[in-house]
Amino acid sequence: MKKISIACLIMIFCLTGKAIIHADDHTWQDETIYFIMVDRFANGDTSNDYEVDLNDPAAYHGGDFQGIIDKLDYIKEMGFTAIWLTPIVKNEPKGYHGYWTEDFYEVEEHFGTMEEFKTLVQEAHNRDIKIILDLVVNHTGYQHPWLDDPDKQDWFHEDEAILDWDNQENVENGRLAGLPDLAQENPEVREYLLDMAKWWIQETDVDGYRLDTVKHVPKDFWEEFAREVKSVKDNFFLIGEVWHNDPTYVADYAETGIDSFVDYPFYNEATRIFSRPDQRIGKYMQGIWERNKSLYENPYVLGNFIDNHDNQRFVRLAIENKQDPVTRLKLALTYMYTAPGIPIVYYGTEIAMDGGNDPDNRRMMDFTDHELVSYISTLGDIRKDHPALTHGDLEVLVDKVGTTVFSRTYEKNNVIVAMNNTTEDQEIILTDDMLTGDSQLIPVFGDKVIKKEKDGYVITLPKESSEIFILEEDNDNTNEVTFPYWYLVLGLIAVGVIGFLIIRKKHQ
Ligand SMILES: [Ca+2]
Ligand SMILES: [Ca+2]
Structure with a gap:
């Protein structure tokens, strides 16, 4: 009986061999990521709308886990296979963006409960969508309770600003935007942060972390971090933010075990080339690719983006250059989806959302607008159907x-x-x-x-x-792919094997 099952499997493989091969080959470079700022995406539950003020760009706007759950099908239909969420930990007042931690082990009450977050991850997984959580270990919020705890004074670096951005020690130990800087060299702090990062994976089953402010934390911490968190879940993905214009500076962090980085050098070139006409493309594109091939073990896994929550939106750049933003955005999106790397689309880009610098680039999503939704869906389908775009030179x-x-x-x-x-x-x-x-x-x-x-x-x-x-x-006017006759041959062989086994079993 076992032999017959194996023979059947061989036959199924012969008939659908391509699909099975690609399922087995699936890696993170096959993903297409949608990036959501939780508070600004969809308000699915008004009962958690504490101090919501849509007229104040620095206040909560009401987005939450339930809103994201309600929009998972919308995200999937656009062809996305993974979602990166801004931090969901409990923040101090006004921390709508999630980067001002008050408690590393609690979820932010404006976003919902831990149970709702687990439901969000489960519902995403049910749709074959992975969840990447934004994680901040460089700093806490301005008023974290540890600052008043006499036992935790050595958990922070001295209160010094980052004044010399070329001085790595100052970049790592100074306060970014005045935020209390955690001392990862203190073994207690290190253990706390590693335990916390592992706990969220075990508790919620998320699939990856987007690591905030990587260059502000020493490399030896990241080495231990990558080793530890990857031991918790197979194929766990780490994509780091090293906000720097020098590709070699960014790539140096790959040695720590962080899998991928949001590609700021790509962002700089792509926004410059496509926010106005008559810019040369090929030379720069080839340059970025050859450079990434020389710097990274797997350059296909780098994160390409043209919009994010820290820079003015692409649409604003095009408007400033007196261009039609939708025309320009279509060109930039085609490039981002077909250049080597993982496309990361920031929510709102699909409706050509406008926005200047932070916080104007974080406006509430408008689901009544569909400007580029079908364009992005087509790009998503193409990327999914053609391995040349995810694996090809x-x-x-x-x-x-x-x-x-x-x-x-x-x-x-x-x-x-x-x-x-x-x-x-x-x-x-x-x-x-x-x-x-x-x-x-x-x-x-x-x-x-x-x-x-x-x-x-x-x-x-x-x-x-x-x-x-x-x-x-060119098969003379037919767009059909040539029938793969070798499938037929292998299928006939499999039928022969099954027939032989059945006949042998009857004679036993
Ligand atoms: Ca809400
Ligand atoms: Ca630091």
Whole structure:
């Protein structure tokens, strides 16, 4: 009987081999992350709306766990597979953002209860969505009770500001924005923070941490931290915030065991290139990729972003440059989803939300607006269906000022991305040597399949637009993938094996 079951499994594998292989291969680089500021996303429970004031950008706005649970299907339908939440620990008054801890072991009452948070994680897992929790171990809130505890005076560094940002000791031991700086070199503090980080995983089953203010905490602490928290749950993911413009400074933290980083050097280039026209793309894109390949063991796992809660929104940059923000945002999003790395979309980007510096970049989400929801959903689907975008190398095929074509290739999967960052329509020719065999380009957004002409493939791209093409074999007007005959052969072999086993069993 056991043999028959194995034979059946072989047959199932033969018929659906591709899906099984990819399920087994699934890693964090396959994820697409949606980033939520809990207080500013969705108010699902008005009974916890203490001191809510929608007119005060520095006050609570009412968002909570129930609101996120209610919107999980919305998030999933946009193609996201993981959610990063701003810190959920109990904060001191006015700490709507979560970064002013009052109690490391309690949930913030404005957001709901511990039970509701566990339900949120479970409901997300039911939809194959992972939860990444923002964790702050560098500092506490301004009024943390330990500050008045005589036994805890050596839990903090001296009250000194960070004045010299090139002095690593000052960066690690000074007070960031005046916040009490924890002394991770004190064994009691270290043990407390490590226990706390492990406890949240055991208690709530979250799948990863986004680590706040990594460069303000010594590397030897992070080494122990990474080792300890990863021992609690398999495949637990750490994505760190090292807010620095020098890629080598950021990459130095990879030695600690932190898996990934929000890629500030990528952010700087992408926002500069796409918030105005006529900027060269290919050269910088190739530069970032070659650099990341040389700096990281797995550069595919870095977090790409064009918006976050600490910088003015991309839409504001485009408006300041006198550009149409939606047009510019579409180009930037195409780039972010098709460049190597994990896309991280900050809530509100899907509705082209405007916002200046903090706290204006944290406005309440408006679910009646759908400006770019379908655009992002399409990008999410493409990323999910094409391993070239999650595992493939990058090659720039055309690189002119404002006009770029690049390819991503993984095994037999090939995706071509064409971008016109100029204010004129552009005709782009891809010659035979750039693409393999007799292929055709199937567009993701448009409806015109590009077939090979005498000189190669001729793509006409309207001004300030982009198109993603799937490169497929040209089977004379059919867009279907060639039937995989080897599946049939293996399936017949499996049927033969089962038949043999059944006949043998009858004769026993
Ligand atoms: Ca609420
Ligand atoms: Ca510090």
